[in-house]
Structure formats: structure tokens, C-alpha cells
Amino acid sequence: MASNLPILCIDKIFGNLKNDHKTLHSCIFVNSNWCRQGIPLLWYNPFQTASNPALLIDTLFLCLPKVEKQKYGLIPKNNDWISISASSDNQDDDDLLKPMFAYDSLIKKFSLGDLYAAINEWCSPVPHKRTSRKLLKTFCQRLIEEAKLEELELDFDNLEFFNNDEWGCDSKEWDIFQWSGAKDSCSNLQRMQISGEYPAEILYSAAQLCSNIESISVTLNPYSQLTFTSKTLSDSNVFERIDYLIVLIAAQFTLTSITISRYHDWESSQDLQRLFDALVLHSPFLKYIELCDINLSEQFMILDILSIHQQLEQIVFRNCSLLDSNYYPRLSVEAFSKLTVLEFRNTFVVKSVISILMLHAASSLRELVLVGSVSFDTIEFLQDYGSNNPNIEKFEVYLSFDQLPSILHTINDDEEKDEEDDNVYDNENDNSDECDDGEQERWDNYDNRNGFDKFVSGLWQWLPSELRYLEINTTLEFSPMAIQSFLMETKAEIQILKFPISTCISDNHLEVIVDYGFVEYLDISNARFVTKNGIENARKDINIIEHVFYE
Numbered sequence: 001m002a003s004n005l006p007i008l009c010i011d012k013i014f015g016n017l018k019n020d021h022k023t024l025h026s027c028i029f030v031n032s033n034w035c036r037q038g039i040p041l042l043w044y045n046p047f048q049t050a051s052n053p054a055l056l057i058d059t060l061f062l063c064l065p066k067v068e069k070q071k072y073g074l075i076p077k078n079n080d081w082i083s084i085s086a087s088s089d090n091q092d093d094d095d096l097l098k099p100m101f102a103y104d105s106l107i108k109k110f111s112l113g114d115l116y117a118a119i120n121e122w123c124s125p126v127p128h129k130r131t132s133r134k135l136l137k138t139f140c141q142r143l144i145e146e147a148k149l150e151e152l153e154l155d156f157d158n159l160e161f162f163n164n165d166e167w168g169c170d171s172k173e174w175d176i177f178q179w180s181g182a183k184d185s186c187s188n189l190q191r192m193q194i195s196g197e198y199p200a201e202i203l204y205s206a207a208q209l210c211s212n213i214e215s216i217s218v219t220l221n222p223y224s225q226l227t228f229t230s231k232t233l234s235d236s237n238v239f240e241r242i243d244y245l246i247v248l249i250a251a252q253f254t255l256t257s258i259t260i261s262r263y264h265d266w267e268s269s270q271d272l273q274r275l276f277d278a279l280v281l282h283s284p285f286l287k288y289i290e291l292c293d294i295n296l297s298e299q300f301m302i303l304d305i306l307s308i309h310q311q312l313e314q315i316v317f318r319n320c321s322l323l324d325s326n327y328y329p330r331l332s333v334e335a336f337s338k339l340t341v342l343e344f345r346n347t348f349v350v351k352s353v354i355s356i357l358m359l360h361a362a363s364s365l366r367e368l369v370l371v372g373s374v375s376f377d378t379i380e381f382l383q384d385y386g387s388n389n390p391n392i393e394k395f396e397v398y399l400s401f402d403q404l405p406s407i408l409h410t411i412n413d414d415e416e417k418d419e420e421d422d423n424v425y426d427n428e429n430d431n432s433d434e435c436d437d438g439e440q441e442r443w444d445n446y447d448n449r450n451g452f453d454k455f456v457s458g459l460w461q462w463l464p465s466e467l468r469y470l471e472i473n474t475t476l477e478f479s480p481m482a483i484q485s486f487l488m489e490t491k492a493e494i495q496i497l498k499f500p501i502s503t504c505i506s507d508n509h510l511e512v513i514v515d516y517g518f519v520e521y522l523d524i525s526n527a528r529f530v531t532k533n534g535i536e537n538a539r540k541d542i543n544i545i546e547h548v549f550y551e
């Protein structure tokens with residue numbers, strides 16, 4: 001029956017199975033036609049999807065021309081290294097079993113670090129890093145000659161031999177855009193990611209060949225602030241990288257995504273300004289901007305710069321320091337009006353920056369992440385601005401012990417809410433059957449219970465009714481009754497609920513969450529007080545529960 005299906009039907013089937021590699025493996029054994037359809041999908045990005053990437057090296061080695069295999073004098077056979085001269089009674093290696101497909105030509109997404117890791121594992125019977133490095137370059141050159149790449153990840157930071165005198169490797173030898181076949185292989189490149197101690201010239205070479213890149217991710221400084229020394233700074237070539245990155249950006253037709261990493265205080269903000277000026281060319285198309293490990297001075301008006309890109313849908317800050325000196329720019333009505341995702345992770349930022357972004361994205365914002373260091377009080381911010389963005393569907397927050405005084409202050413300022421919550425907790429002893437004796441005693445002895453518990457109970461006041469994803473990262477303890485109060489009052493139908501670092505979750509918490517009725521995915525990875533029986537009972541109503549049992 002499978003062989004009689006129309007071509008369009010088969011194409012539709014495999015189109016839906018693109019990311020289902022387990023099913024694809026089964027499909028390739030149906031018949032030759034299905035095999036020809038399935039193999040290219042399995043080899044689109046093989047080193048990130050294969051269960052044992054090292055086994056792929058066997059196949060890629062056999063795909064090499066005879067002259068390349070003879071350089072090593074070895075072939076993989078029976079999970080071992082076999083010399084060509086000793087194999088098959090001196091049979092010529094061209095007579096050995098050849099691959100059915102030119103697998104190296106099917107690869108569309110390629111990561112330098114993934115390939116190197118697979119080669120290292122493959123070479124483990126003969127641990128010699130020089131051999132690993134030579135094989136890496138051989139396979140890379142082969143891929144550049146044969147493949148038609150769509151995504152390229154040049155993560156040089158995962159290659160320990162770069163700029164290492166012991167191995168005699170010059171990173172400039174790895175300007176792959178200068179290699180034979182690069183023009184054909186990389187002309188349709190859509191995504192490019194580069195990091196580590198790479199030669200700055202590689203960005204310029206890419207600009208000469210590539211004009212259709214939609215997403216660029218670049219690390220400007222290979223060294224984090226923690227590893228900074230005067231020597232590493234002089235070797236980083238940050239300014240040269242910026243110059244060539246500007247050329248690469250200008251060479252593209254429709255850049256939609258840019259990620260810029262590692263630009264520190266000691267470097268001139270004028271150079272970073274030039275980089276953002278180059279992005280203005282793509283303001284009609286740019287939808288995603290991510291800044292990682294970047295420190296900006298008070299003179300760097302980040303909101304003015306970002307507001308130029310009126311098609312922006314996602315803004316992400318990770319490990320950044322954004323000082324705007326409480327400057328309130330006069331932005332157009334269209335600025336950030338299409339913003340759907342706003343993330344601040346481990347980022348020091350003044351309150352005005354986030355409040356302006358949320359104000360301009362009042363109707364469009366769907367995801368808000370506030371995790372890590374901010375210069376303002378997260379609790380007060382939720383009170384002031386949480387209700388101004390009614391369409392938020394995903395909210396992630398981190399709450400620490402440092403914020404407990406603020407939590408108590410926030411609650412005490414609202415006398416009516418305080419009175420309501422007191423009534424709830426005054427009646428707890430009348431409902432002691434909700435907790436077993438040990439559980440009840442644990443919460444009775446919890447000093448901060450009337451603090452963080454009351455905050456959790458009233459959290460529904462600040463969260464929008466459209467919320468579908470809620471993640472709270474905190475080690476502060478909260479009782480089952482607090483969660484019950486929150487879930488009973490909220491109008492949101494939360495389908496994904498995460499407490500990934502909370503240790504206080506117990507079977508009683510699980511019962512409350514199950515009774516709520518909407519949760520389909522629950523993350524309680526660090527819970528210490530749940531039992532196997534409690535998990536099994538909860539799984540009858542909740543599809544997926546992330547949890548690790550502790551002995």
C-alpha cells in the first residue's frame with residue numbers, strides 16, 4: 001500500500017515527520033522511495049539529532065575520496081580502526097562496502113563543535129588530538145565542497161587546539177569561506193552563528209559570498225569579564241570584528257534576527273553605536289534582537305536605538321547591564337507596538353526601561369521574563385505594571401530571600417487584602433485534613449509563612465487572565481493553601497506551571513494543582529516532599545510532570 005501512495009501524499013507525510021526522527025528511521029525501511037525521502041531529513045542536522053553521533057563518522061569517512069582515506073591509512077570496521085592494507089585480504093578499499101547515499105552532501109545544518117565532539121569520541125581508541133584536528137579539517141573541507149548549507153555554527157570556543165602552540169594551529173587557516181567550494185556551499189546560507197577565538201577576517205569573507213542570511217549571532221569578545229586579562233584583551237580584535245560585522249550586515253538583503261554577545265565597559269560605546277547604525281538598513285525586516293553579556297553606559301540610549309526597528313517582535317537581554325539614567329525618550333506611537341516577547345535574564349536594568357517597553361507593547365506583549373538582577377523591586381513592579389498588559393500568556397519570574405521584606409511591605413500596605421488572607425489562614429486549623437500531621441507541623445513552624453504565602457495567594461491580582469504559562473523561580477517556601485487560594489481566585493487557565501527550583505512542593509501541593517484542572521505540564525524538578533504515589537496519582541490528570549526523586 002505504501003508504494004501506491006501519490007507523491008503529494010508522501011511529501012505531506014514526510015513534511016509532518018521532519019522532526020520525528022524515531023518515526024523517520026522506521027520509514028526508511030518501507031521501500032526505496034520512502035528511503036530516498038527519509039534519509040535527507042535524517043541527515044539535515046545529523047550531529048544534534050543522532051543518539052550516538054560518533055557512529056556517523058564511520059559513514060562520513062567512507063564518503064571520503066580514496067586519496068583522502070589513504071592519507072590516514074585506516075578505515076572504520078567493527079567499531080575499530082582497521083588498516084586498509086590489512087583489511088579484506090589486501091582488497092582495495094574502493095571495493096569495500098560503499099554508502100548508498102552521498103551523505104555528506106545531504107547535511108544542511110552544520111556545527112563545528114558538534115562535529116569535533118563526534119570525531120574525538122570516534123578517535124578515542126587512539127587518543128591523539130592532532131589526528132582529531134586533521135580529521136576535523138578534512139571533514140569540514142569535504143562538507144564545504146559537497147553540501148549546500150542553510151545553517152552554519154562556527155563555535156570555535158569548543159575547539160581547544162585553536163591558537164595553541166602545542167598543536168601548531170593558526171585559526172586563520174579556518175576561514176572556511178575562502179575554501180574551495182565555499183561559493184556554492186554557502187551562497188544560500190540563512191543562519192550563521194560564530195563564537196570563540198575566530199579570525200575577524202572570516203566575517204569579511206562571509207560578506208563576499210553570502211547575501212541571504214536572515215539570522216546572525218556573533219560573539220565580539222571571546223573572553224568573558226571573569227577571564228579578562230590585559231593579554232586577552234589585546235588579542236581579542238573586538239573593533240576589527242565590529243568593522244567586518246558591519247560589512248556582513250550591509251551585504252544581506254533581509255536580516256530578521258541578530259544576536260550580539262560580549263561587549264564590555266572597557267570597549268568604546270561608539271563602536272557599538274556604529275554596529276546598531278548598520279542595522280537601520282534592516283529596520284523594515286528586523287524582528288528579533290538579543291544582547292548577551294553586554295555592559296552599556298548611561299550615555300547609551302538603548303530605547304532610542306531599539307525603537308527605530310518598528311517590526312521588532314522579540315527583545316532578549318541576558319547577563320547585561322543597561323543603564324539609562326532614568327531617561328524617558330519621546331518615542332513614536334508605533335515604537336515596540338508589535339513586541340510580543342520581552343526577556344530580562346540576569347540583567348541589571350533600571351525600572352524606566354522595562355516600564356516604557358511594557359507601556360508601548362501594552363496590547364501586543366505575550367511573554368514577559370524577569371529573572372535575575374534588576375535595579376528595582378520586582379514585587380512593586382508587578383503591582384504597578386502587571387495589569388497594564390492584559391494579553392500576557394507566559395510569565396517567568398525569580399523571587400529571592402532578599403525580596404521577602406518587600407513582599408511583607410507590599411502585603412501590609414493593602415489592609416483589605418491582608419484581612420482577607422488572615423481569614424483564610426485563621427480557618428486553616430478547621431481544615432487540617434488537607435495536610436497530614438507531619439506536613440501541618442512543618443508549615444506551622446515556618447516563620448515566613450504569613451509573608452510569602454500571602455504574596456502567592458494574592459498573585460492573581462497582578463497576573464492577566466490570558467496567562468497560560470507561569471514559571472516562578474524561588475527557594476522561598478509556600479504552603480499548599482497559598483497555591484490553592486491563588487488558583488481558586490485567578491481567572492487565567494494556566495496550562496504550563498513551573499516551580500523548577502522550589503524544594504517545598506509536597507503531595508498536598510500536587511492535589512491542589514490537580515484539583516485546579518487546567519495544568520497539562522508541571523515542572524517540580526527540585527521537589528523534596530513528594531512521594532511516588534503522589535506523582536502517580538497526579539499523572540492521571542496531568543500529562544507531563546518533570547520530577548527527580550531524592551533518596
